[in-house]
Amino acid sequence: MLWSASLCVVFLVPSLGVPVDRYSTKGQQKLLLISFDGFRWDYDRDVDTPNLDTMARDGVKASYVTPPFLTVTSPTHFTLLTGRYIENHGVIHNMWFDVNTGEKVPYYATQFKTEWWDNGTLPIWITAQRQGLRTGSLHFPGTQPRYQGESQTVKDVEPGFYNYKNETKWRQNVDKVMETWFGEMDLDFVSLYFGEPDGVGHKYGPDSPERREMVGQVDRTVGYIRSSAEHNGLADSLNIIITADHGMSNVYRNGLVKEITLSKIPGFSFGDVSFHLLDYGPAGMLLPKPGMLETVYKALKGAHPHLHVFKKEEIPERLHFANNNRILPIILFSDPGYVINGFFPVQFNAGEHGFDNVEMDMKPFFRAVGPAFQKNLEVGPFETVNIYPLMCHILGIMPESNDGHLDVTKHMLVSATEDRPQDFRRNVSVGLAAVGGCLVVVVAVLVSFHAFKKETNYRGSEGSVRPGSKEESPQTAL
Template identity: 70%
Template sequence: MLQACTGEQRTGIAVIGASEERVQRLSPGLDGSCCGPCATASSWRPSARGPLRGTTAPRNKLLLISFDGFRWDYDRDVDTPNLDAMATDGVKATYVTPPFITITSPSHFTLLTGKYVENHGVIHNMWFNTTSLEKKPYYMTQFVNEWWDNGSLPIWITAQRQGLKTGSLHFPGTASSYQGEEALVKEVEPRFYDYGNETAWRENVDKVVGAWLGGQDLDFVSMYFGEPDGTGHRHGPDSPERREMVRQVDRTVGYIRDSARRHGLADRLNVIITADHGMRTVLKDPLVKEIVLSEIPGFSFKDLSFHIVDFGPVGMLLPKDGMRDKVYNALKGAHPHLHVYKREDMPRRLHYANHPRILPLLIYADPGYVIHGYVPLQFSKGEHGFDNEDMDMKPFFRAVGPSFRRNLVVGPFETVNVYPLMCHLLGIRPEPNDGHLDVTRNMLVSAQDLDPAGDPEDSFLPNVFTGLAAVAGFLFVVFAVFTSHTLCQRKKVSKSSIMSMLQYNMQQTCTSSKSFGSDLTCRKRWTLKKKNLRQNKQPCEFHWN
């Protein structure tokens, strides 16, 4: 029977020592080993992307910041001078698309690995075991090491294996070790942490920017803030409380940049700020007919061995032996805003099927609807987890620093592409991933210095075509010179004919070159000395500029 990893939690949370000479940790973890198929990563086609090199400048530092649940348009109804200044000084994306399912842990692990959820295996906020029927909530799942360490390496470990020093504060996945390694410096929030305390936010910024990036000279740090997600859940994304929390986020962004300047890091620190998902207003009775599984004719929880429902708009079901078709048929078409899929039939664009942890039946609701099990128990005014094509699920993206262009707005892209971008900024070779550096290369100041060796798949064919275009252009020119010279010697054509023929050959040379994506030949700007012809000189008296 399909089951997730098991184990018992050890006590303690990560603690950071301020000394540069000695970093102390009390790292939580698990005794025991992963059981069942969860230890096996799904098969998939890797897309390795190398760093972009070609410069001898010192490596810049990188700070990755996530503001949980910050929707792409949250700055439109609030004055955000610091986010606006960051966009002016750097790069702003219209929005970014998170992976499905659009919840915290899976989306954050995509940022850290560059993989879709079915490929990195952190499929849910909740650890579960289908044999013991045990489930752990979000916070406790942070300490289930095997839930996170299941074959995909986060960027902390990749960077450290290549000689860099990394740290992480409160970022999902921080508590775990990966193949026996963990971030050099890390801190996990206490269990009942106040995610919205602005004073604590500033203390954390001082710690990360001043002590870690500055004092301990870390190369890369990931940092997590739990808002405006919590406020969006409690009060809704259109509430005045959410708008006030966005103002707090904006003040914190200003404080982060000021802190970098105070510690002399502004000229060598790249900062990426984004989020894991957006937020949508929940539709409830009496405005709509809510989705309650127990009220669906023909459906019974007795036909299930295990289920995860009452978790927003997404659920997973494990039917008892021989009951899958019965459960599927009962749910199919039972509510106009409920979708049910057999795992193998999930839309490929969602990348949420090809992993053994994903249960045989998946259900998800249209934007605005949530799925209740027995009775409507969810009272949140805002929710996420919906289809990642829904605009309200799109997060924001800002980037600023010495490696980024200024005052640039780029189009939308998927968050799997943040990982190869970060690997380039750190100058490290990435693990196999689903992202592409080409998607974000136009953000970079030194895009023209990209090292083709870093990505042979992307660079080989263009280089071949450019070379062929240059050869073709040269042959056109030789032919033009030879033909015109012969004609001139034989005195068999007029000046205008010579001119027309040469211009045609030059045009063909340029067209051939441009068709292969290069203006290498055309930049020579082959020209004719027309005045020689006008002055009744020999029609062959021309030269190149």
């Protein structure tokens, strides 16, 4: 009996420290993930941004966030959707390529290469739907393919030669998401992509008046998004996260620096290379011909003071850009301000991204607002892999395996300061009540047992059964 009482206490006392799961918002709170491509962390410092400022006062602002390396559009967006570093989710470049045929296709065409995206890692759209939610995606990189045969509830892929700068189209897209997708269709999660200020940052540079003008357009759109949420009755249920895939850095040209052109490096020959991804900014990859890896590597290593050359097994672990078969044996990237040319320069952008993610110019911005988030809170920097578990938590779904941690962002949530202390006291009360109830039952059983035992002993002394008779002594089952 004492053992039974102890066992009851052992099982119930731990409930004092195990919170009742009252933080799941599944089916209660909606989430809109927005990316403004190439919006650097400091773009609001030289432009009047009243709507972004209001959003920060009404919610959470991070000083900046750190994207994964390689800091280009498709890979970094897929990290937002999966919470995995690029080597782990496998979308390693903006371009699909085939080393056997030498074929390469550009960014837009790569959006339709299902095998490039669907390679074992599930984006949040599919995970949420498998757990009973409804999802949509508009123009977000990775929207078009199906994943393990499944697709979003609704999706919209931009047409070819789409004008990413058209503000009227931006508002039409917001109306579609707010009125139709969240309103009429009652979706739970939507990802929404805008292709600026990346375009003007490339063409004119991050310090240009054109970029500042585009930031003003972004700010107006943020105001329109929030007013549309209010107008459609979503203010009390919709959480909005706004971020970007990477930043932007000025490119030095016109004789200001010694440019990096591989064909001019002594000892290097494209005849020793069977495939290469070059001329697309500050990063590249090479596949040397059989037996030529050391020759290519030694020719390039140290050839230019602003060119970094690694065998993929030697690349710094912090970059998480090695452990994938799609990554080629030699990886190159340059310092900010420099781009890597193959035979000769073929692109002349004033701004570029794709540099080391430790560089401040590569850091994007982050804002969040809604019923799940605290107000007027500024937080320190964090990696964008941590946005995925935060989104899963808000949606109340179980995340897939990922490289992020909710502990990094949970202090942004209202539950971190309000719900949890109250729930802990509630859990203590529930636990104590349960233990007390169990002890009452144990005591009652003990009293009954001793009374029964006393009665049995009394009857046995009055009329014992003779030895050898067919009737046996009464047994008490414990």
